[in-house]
Amino acid sequence: MKKENTINKLNRLLIINNDRIEGYETASDNTEESALKTLFSKFAQTSQKCRHELIREIDKIGGKAEEGSNLSGKFFRTWMDVKSSLTGKDRKAILNSCDQGEERAIETYKNVLKDESEHLNSDQKSMIRSQYDLIKTDQGKIRTMQNALVAAS
Numbered sequence: 001m002k003k004e005n006t007i008n009k010l011n012r013l014l015i016i017n018n019d020r021i022e023g024y025e026t027a028s029d030n031t032e033e034s035a036l037k038t039l040f041s042k043f044a045q046t047s048q049k050c051r052h053e054l055i056r057e058i059d060k061i062g063g064k065a066e067e068g069s070n071l072s073g074k075f076f077r078t079w080m081d082v083k084s085s086l087t088g089k090d091r092k093a094i095l096n097s098c099d100q101g102e103e104r105a106i107e108t109y110k111n112v113l114k115d116e117s118e119h120l121n122s123d124q125k126s127m128i129r130s131q132y133d134l135i136k137t138d139q140g141k142i143r144t145m146q147n148a149l150v151a152a153s
Contacts (some may be wrong), residue, residue, distance in 0.1 A: 003063070009112050010054050011058065014054040020044070020135075024040040036094065057124060106135055106136060109132040113128055113129065
C-alpha cells in the first residue's frame, strides 16, 4: 500500500507540472511580448525538468506515470484565465493569472511535503523540496514583474 501511495503522490505532482507546461506553452503562443515569451518558456522548462525527475522516480519504484493534466480543477480554470487575458494583451491580468496558477502548484507541493510525506523516502522528499524551490523562484519572478507594474503606474 505504501508504494501505491507514493506513486499517487508523485503522480499528483506530475500532473501539476503537466498543467504548468501546458499553461505556459499556451501563454507563450498567445502573446507577442518577447519578455513574456522568454519568461513563459523558462517556466515551462522548469516543469519539464521536474516532470522528468518525477517520471524517473515513478519508474524506479515500478509505477506508471500519469500522462495527462488536471483539466477539471481550479488550476485549469486559472490557465483559461491566462488565455483570456492574453487575448486582451493585458500584462497585469496575465501576470495575475500566472501568479494564481503558481499558487495552486505551490499549494500542491506543500500538501505533499507536509500532509503526505510519510509515503515518501528521504530522497523523494529532497527532490520534491528542490522542485518546490524552483517553482517558488518562478513565482518570485512573476511577483517582481507585478510589483514593477504597480510602481510604474
